[in-house]
Amino acid sequence: MTNDTIIRFDNVTKSYNSNTTVLKGVSFELERGKFYTLLGPSGCGKTTILRIIAGFETPSTGDVFMNGKRVNDVPANERQVNTVFQDYALFPHLNVFENVAFGLRIKKVKEAEIKERVAEALKFVNLAGYEMREITEMSGGQRQRVAIARAIVNDPEVILLDEPLSALDLKLRTEMQYELRELQQRLGKTFIFVTHDQEEALAMSDEIFVLNEGNIQQSGTPVDIYDEPINRFVADFIGESNIVSGTMIEDYKVQFAGRTFECVDGGMKPNEKIDVVIRPEDLHVTTQEAGKISVRVDTQLFRGVHYELSTYDQDGNEWLVHSLKQAEVGAQVGLDFEPEAIHIMRLNETEEEFDARLEAYHDED
Amino acid sequence: MRSKLSPAAKIYLAIVFVVLYAPIFYLIFYSFNSGGTMNSFEGFTLEHYQAVFDDNRLIVILINTIIVALLTGLFATIIGTLGAVGIVSLRNKKMRNVFLSLNNILIVSPDVVIGASFLILFTMIGVKLGFASVLISHIAFSIPIVVLMVLPKMLEMNTNLIDAALDLGASKRDVLMRVILPYIKPGIFAGFFMALTYSLDDFAVTFFVTGNGFSTLSVEIYSMARAGISLTVNAISGLVFVITVGVVAIYYFITSRSKKAEEV
Numbered sequence: 114m115t116n117d118t119i120i121r122f123d124n125v126t127k128s129y130n131s132n133t134t135v136l137k138g139v140s141f142e143l144e145r146g147k148f149y150t151l152l153g154p155s156g157c158g159k160t161t162i163l164r165i166i167a168g169f170e171t172p173s174t175g176d177v178f179m180n181g182k183r184v185n186d187v188p189a190n191e192r193q194v195n196t197v198f199q200d201y202a203l204f205p206h207l208n209v210f211e212n213v214a215f216g217l218r219i220k221k222v223k224e225a226e227i228k229e230r231v232a233e234a235l236k237f238v239n240l241a242g243y244e245m246r247e248i249t250e251m252s253g254g255q256r257q258r259v260a261i262a263r264a265i266v267n268d269p270e271v272i273l274l275d276e277p278l279s280a281l282d283l284k285l286r287t288e289m290q291y292e293l294r295e296l297q298q299r300l301g302k303t304f305i306f307v308t309h310d311q312e313e314a315l316a317m318s319d320e321i322f323v324l325n326e327g328n329i330q331q332s333g334t335p336v337d338i339y340d341e342p343i344n345r346f347v348a349d350f351i352g353e354s355n356i357v358s359g360t361m362i363e364d365y366k367v368q369f370a371g372r373t374f375e376c377v378d379g380g381m382k383p384n385e386k387i388d389v390v391i392r393p394e395d396l397h398v399t400t401q402e403a404g405k406i407s408v409r410v411d412t413q414l415f416r417g418v419h420y421e422l423s424t425y426d427q428d429g430n431e432w433l434v435h436s437l438k439q440a441e442v443g444a445q446v447g448l449d450f451e452p453e454a455i456h457i458m459r460l461n462e463t464e465e466e467f468d469a470r471l472e473a474y475h476d477e478d
Numbered sequence: 479m480r481s482k483l484s485p486a487a488k489i490y491l492a493i494v495f496v497v498l499y500a501p502i503f504y505l506i507f508y509s510f511n512s513g514g515t516m517n518s519f520e521g522f523t524l525e526h527y528q529a530v531f532d533d534n535r536l537i538v539i540l541i542n543t544i545i546v547a548l549l550t551g552l553f554a555t556i557i558g559t560l561g562a563v564g565i566v567s568l569r570n571k572k573m574r575n576v577f578l579s580l581n582n583i584l585i586v587s588p589d590v591v592i593g594a595s596f597l598i599l600f601t602m603i604g605v606k607l608g609f610a611s612v613l614i615s616h617i618a619f620s621i622p623i624v625v626l627m628v629l630p631k632m633l634e635m636n637t638n639l640i641d642a643a644l645d646l647g648a649s650k651r652d653v654l655m656r657v658i659l660p661y662i663k664p665g666i667f668a669g670f671f672m673a674l675t676y677s678l679d680d681f682a683v684t685f686f687v688t689g690n691g692f693s694t695l696s697v698e699i700y701s702m703a704r705a706g707i708s709l710t711v712n713a714i715s716g717l718v719f720v721i722t723v724g725v726v727a728i729y730y731f732i733t734s735r736s737k738k739a740e741e742v
Contacts, residue, residue, distance in 0.1 A: 169641055189644040196645045202638035206660040215656070216646035267646065 125175035137327040150314040153324035195264035210244040216267040234266035378457040380470040388458040393433040395454035404447015509712035526713035543695040550616040550677040558624025566632040584622040593686030607689030624669035631665035671729040
């Protein structure tokens, strides 16, 4: 544990009643001043982790540490943590100023200081001059900012954001992604962001935790997770991907779709069964002769930036291709890709084994 | 307006309201009759109202009634509001439903039963019948009404608001005083006014538990009406009607104002 660790989960589980287990032994460490994202489908336990950090829930077993102190039994109102709720949870009977000032008033801060700090917080979220507005007079995006101002005004060590962008429309959501990221960097505080939107996670985070069914599947930087997904779930959840079964003949040689290809992965047993991932944008359409795999174009969708082709090889595997050029539906074409585009996933590999293997064969290079 | 009413529907609606209000206006109309009976209107006079205000006993009863109503409103509102908060905060769904059902049973059970049981209770434990017994029983039957008025507001409240307040450092007391109570204020007002009107016009329960020279308006009007028709009864009824309309108007004003604040 380094000095910079602000939150540590040690084998935390959470179950309601006796049969529903939401978290199944989650351990991680979060460093001060970084932007973390908990990513996963609904019901994966990401919000539960957030609520445990906030103090609304207590772990069933395991320990939670904040600044090295065990905080399992510290109630929410005594934690240096503030939350931005999914539905903002602004107080409808108070105006913007009083909403932001709520935490300061509870702490009996002097009136002059309250005024100063609220004004500063509102300036931070570009809402200066909106003090006297009622909450009902604010748009969704503005309410969002009030909720953020209400959290940062208390100068907490950690700010928790529970899917705060999900209620906004696409354009505003993209804008807020930039703003949140920038805000986090200006404040230098630890942000923990919960979302099911992989684009949001990739765009904003220093580090992403991908969760499924109460377990952390993989953690790492957005690039790591996108390029080296550990298993089918992560590969599928983060971006679109083509996943096919294959065999690792030996190091740097993999067999799938009826052929053997050169690749850049190693560290597996000879002839081990594995899954192969190739991202749709790494596949290029060429002539049948020049391609590594021969496929038939089944359908084609125009996505604006690119065409999305759904193609099938002789074995019936589907290959999704993002192509800048239009293709002919029904045509036989070839797909080409670089050895680097092939990502190998071992079946049932844990994160520790995965990291160890990655390190081992990278050292050889 | 979604649809315009057909002429037939309008006429029907008018007839319904005429039938409902006619006896009251008939009664009030004759309270201005100088003739002394309700058979024929002979001339306009305020002497029956004069008689009400000259009758010290009636004025004392009127004041008693109002004091009982206000105190009932106050105590029932406090107890009922806390009760509603308590019921909603029950995590156990079964327990919550049990409490709600117990609450609703009190509302639908006949006043006569409540009155009789209070009479038995008070005589058993030796409470002297009079002001205290009337007040206690009024508070008792008003609490369920307040609970019922406050409950929807409590249920409608986003529980994240409570989490948000805790998150911002609020203690349980802060949460109640700064978040829950301001939020459910319209329900509390509604409960208060309902308790007030229920207490003002209660006859059955009061009839059982009053005694020792203490009386409220409805009981007094009843005994006066039994003693023989006097237009003083009409005058009092007219006054009570005006007061009731006033209370309804205040209630309407408060709720429509708070609704406007919510909707803008």
